[in-house]
Amino acid sequence: xxxxxxxxxxxxxxxxxxxxMYTANSLKKLEQRHGIKFAKxxxxxxxxxxxxFRGAFYAxxxxxxDSKIHEIYTSLKRSAxxxxxxxxxxxxxxxxxxxxxxxxxxxxxxxxxxxxEKGNVSWKVT
Amino acid sequence: xxxxxxAPPLSNVDIEEQSEQSFSDTLDKLCAYYxxxxxxxxxxxxxxxxxxxxYVHKHKIAVEQKNEELWLQGAYxxxxxxxxxxxxxxxxxxxxxxxxxxxxxxxxxxEKKIEQEKMVADFRAQLIAARDRFDAKHKREQGGEDLGSxxxxx
Numbered sequence: 001x002x003x004x005x006x007x008x009x010x011x012x013x014x015x016x017x018x019x020x021m022y023t024a025n026s027l028k029k030l031e032q033r034h035g036i037k038f039a040k041x042x043x044x045x046x047x048x049x050x051x052x053f054r055g056a057f058y059a060x061x062x063x064x065x066d067s068k069i070h071e072i073y074t075s076l077k078r079s080a081x082x083x084x085x086x087x088x089x090x091x092x093x094x095x096x097x098x099x100x101x102x103x104x105x106x107x108x109x110x111x112x113x114x115x116x117e118k119g120n121v122s123w124k125v126t
Numbered sequence: 127x128x129x130x131x132x133a134p135p136l137s138n139v140d141i142e143e144q145s146e147q148s149f150s151d152t153l154d155k156l157c158a159y160y161x162x163x164x165x166x167x168x169x170x171x172x173x174x175x176x177x178x179x180x181y182v183h184k185h186k187i188a189v190e191q192k193n194e195e196l197w198l199q200g201a202y203x204x205x206x207x208x209x210x211x212x213x214x215x216x217x218x219x220x221x222x223x224x225x226x227x228x229x230x231x232x233x234x235x236x237e238k239k240i241e242q243e244k245m246v247a248d249f250r251a252q253l254i255a256a257r258d259r260f261d262a263k264h265k266r267e268q269g270g271e272d273l274g275s276x277x278x279x280x
Contacts, residue, residue: 006176024157025171028150038149059172109149111175112156114182 006111007104009056009097013072020056022108030055038109045102052101198230 009020030036034051036044045052053073057064080097157170160178163185170178205223212221233241 004174004176006174022175023172024153024175028153028171031149108175111178112153114156114178 007100007107009100009104011076013075018057018072019060020053021059022056022104023059024108024112026055026058027105027108027112029058041102041105041109045098045105049098049101052105053097056101056104198228201228 006021009018011018027038030051031038034048034055036048036051036055050070050073053076054066054069057069076097077095080095157167160170160181161167163181165178165181166173209221209223212219
């Protein structure tokens with residue numbers, strides 16, 4: 001079996017291990033339940049980062065409550081904000097958590113669309 | 127016929143210009159596409175998307191194999207037709223359909239050795255046969271000469 005090289009976010013919170021990732025199913029749920037527009041993903045990353053974070057729980061922790069996810073998000077966001085800031089091409093400030101979520105989504109879409117190796121992406125994430 | 131038969135149907139679609147269909151519709155179409163390549167439905171929706179490229183690669187190999195198989199079938203068919211036509215229209219034809227299939231894989235060292243020995247033995251047999259034919263002819267000619275030389279005496 002080939003080793004997976006997909007991007008994940010792994011951490012421990014309240015003595016529980018979390019492994020956040022996206023699947024085709026989570027992307028579908030993000031669109032159908034939360035109205036995420038994948039055509040405007042670069043905008044969504046800034047306007048609804050918490051929703052994208054919620055979407056990453058569907059794969060391995062679908063039963064996690066929204067309040068708990070919000071709590072985790074706030075905690076992670078706070079520590080991410082303390083880390084070094086980066087800026088996207090338009091000069092917008094991007095924390096590491098948002099950046100990782102964006103690259104995870106970008107990777108998932110590219111791989112599913114069969115263009116992961118070609119890098120022929122017509123939309124950008126930061 | 128040209129084109130990549132293994133390319134995902136939506137790989138060239140610009141996701142920004144995909145206003146007519148939702149990304150969920152795109153995923154549904156992609157699911158069918160990957161299922162045709164042997165990806166289980168659950169693997170597509172809930173599995174590791176980084177493994178999909180291996181299924182695509184496997185499918186490409188399978189398409190190439192099928193293509194080669196069909197080409198070989200055509201080659202055998204051509205050979206069979208050529209043999210049949212040669213035998214039907216030529217009295218002196220020695221065309222023969224091969225007794226065994228064409229070898230597709232490389233010979234092993236042992237097989238190469240056996241093949242070489244067989245070639246040497248065949249060549250030797252041909253030489254012996256040629257020598258025997260020559261001797262027989264020579265004898266006949268000598269016999270003829272003898273007869274000829276004896277003729278005046280008869």
